[in-house]
Amino acid sequence: MKILHTSDWHLGRSLYGRRRTAEFEQFFDWLLGCIQSEGIDVLLVAGDVFDTATPSNQVQELYYRFLCRVAATGCRHVVIIAGNHDSPSLLNAPKGLLRSLNVHVIGCMTEAPADEVLVLDDGDGRPQLIVCAVPYLRDRDIRRAEAGETIEDKDRKLVTGIGEHYRLVAAAALTSVRSTAGGSIPIVAMGHLFTTGGQTGQGDGVRELYVGSLGQVRADIFPECFDYLALGHLHAPQRVMGSDVRRYSGAPLPMSFGEAGQQKIVLVVTVDSRGLTVEEKAVPCFQRLATVAGDWDAIQRRITALKEEGVPVWLEVMFQGDELVADLQERVRELTAGTALEVLRIKDLRLAAGTLSRAVWEETLDDLEVSDVFGRCLLAHQIPAEQQEELMALFQETVNSLHDEDTPEGDASHER
Ligand SMILES: [Mn+2]
Numbered sequence: 001m002k003i004l005h006t007s008d009w010h011l012g013r014s015l016y017g018r019r020r021t022a023e024f025e026q027f028f029d030w031l032l033g034c035i036q037s038e039g040i041d042v043l044l045v046a047g048d049v050f051d052t053a054t055p056s057n058q059v060q061e062l063y064y065r066f067l068c069r070v071a072a073t074g075c076r077h078v079v080i081i082a083g084n085h086d087s088p089s090l091l092n093a094p095k096g097l098l099r100s101l102n103v104h105v106i107g108c109m110t111e112a113p114a115d116e117v118l119v120l121d122d123g124d125g126r127p128q129l130i131v132c133a134v135p136y137l138r139d140r141d142i143r144r145a146e147a148g149e150t151i152e153d154k155d156r157k158l159v160t161g162i163g164e165h166y167r168l169v170a171a172a173a174l175t176s177v178r179s180t181a182g183g184s185i186p187i188v189a190m191g192h193l194f195t196t197g198g199q200t201g202q203g204d205g206v207r208e209l210y211v212g213s214l215g216q217v218r219a220d221i222f223p224e225c226f227d228y229l230a231l232g233h234l235h236a237p238q239r240v241m242g243s244d245v246r247r248y249s250g251a252p253l254p255m256s257f258g259e260a261g262q263q264k265i266v267l268v269v270t271v272d273s274r275g276l277t278v279e280e281k282a283v284p285c286f287q288r289l290a291t292v293a294g295d296w297d298a299i300q301r302r303i304t305a306l307k308e309e310g311v312p313v314w315l316e317v318m319f320q321g322d323e324l325v326a327d328l329q330e331r332v333r334e335l336t337a338g339t340a341l342e343v344l345r346i347k348d349l350r351l352a353a354g355t356l357s358r359a360v361w362e363e364t365l366d367d368l369e370v371s372d373v374f375g376r377c378l379l380a381h382q383i384p385a386e387q388q389e390e391l392m393a394l395f396q397e398t399v400n401s402l403h404d405e406d407t408p409e410g411d412a413s414h415e416r
Helices: 021-038 057-071 088-092 095-099 151-179 296-309 328-336 356-362 370-380 385-405
Strands: 002-006 042-046 077-081 103-106 117-121 127-133 187-192 228-232 246-248 265-272 275-282 288-294 313-319 341-348
Touching: 002 021, 002 228, 021 057, 021 265, 042 127, 042 187, 042 228, 057 077, 057 103, 077 117, 077 127, 077 187, 095 103, 103 127, 117 151, 127 151, 151 187, 151 385, 288 296, 296 313, 296 328, 296 341, 313 328, 328 341, 370 385
Parallel strands: 002 042, 042 077, 077 103, 127 187, 187 228, 228 246, 288 313, 313 341
Antiparallel strands: 002 265, 117 127, 265 275
């Protein structure tokens, strides 16, 4: 049996206003080819299918078209859990219909842990794999709020609650295993969360969800009975505490210029009589991204070299020189006109590095996370440093609860 683990597609995400539909389509074509050539039986998508809680109709069409095409391959089951970017109700709405295509969707946790335990068959009706499909766990799902709690109290209860939930789902899975003929089939668990020690990058939308260690779970909360743990949320592929069988697949496309250097992958898990092996499959780069940084000479040299390659590249230009280049925009446009290079963003760090008022003058919302804006507000109101941390934590909690509301008009698009 072969399982393919992927996550964090963030369908509908744009890069400085540029839509990335073509890249998502190319990724799906590639993934379907991979599913067929590898003979994948089960596809696991570990959350953040969509970039926002309100994806456009075009983006939803992309998703449904892909699921229909998977159903026409030899892949017998698809399991999809919601991530923090997904709207649980939007993912769950077609749940019953998708079930007829053997697509299993878990948009949110329910009262019964057994609802997250799926027994997948081998095509002849025999149970072959158990999947603990645990979605992103929202604070309000698992923590009972009490008056007078400190931030630390809340965080401790959240993390304990997440661990307890995994324990209950694992217990339900073991009950299912015992009820199957022979009583031994592998258990794979899924999750969308941040485990302590995980790596995040600039602008990947992961860090601003947390203040300090809030919401980070320790890797040892996961029960021993999981033969493989398919995680989502972190965009760089990585092992949890060095384990071969507890992994983040990472996002298949670079979600920001900061991720441009990463080799994106999906994971292929093979389960046979010898046990379980995991193999990384490199995802091709469908759209090259490059950050060109330095003084004007360095920028000019690098752009000229890229021009000579003649391949389409999206550029982010960061001017770091000491001299003032007032016509930076025009110079860059001139240098790239009529080439395969496309400039998405030009930033003059010389101007941005000035005083606060100067930085604010130069900053745009493109450069800032939501929490940065609040941070600027604290500075502008000269809030004492000792109060800033608490206020920032409360602000984060409020922002997160807004995203958790999952109202149709809720828009998480500012959350990268
Ligand atoms: Mn996420």
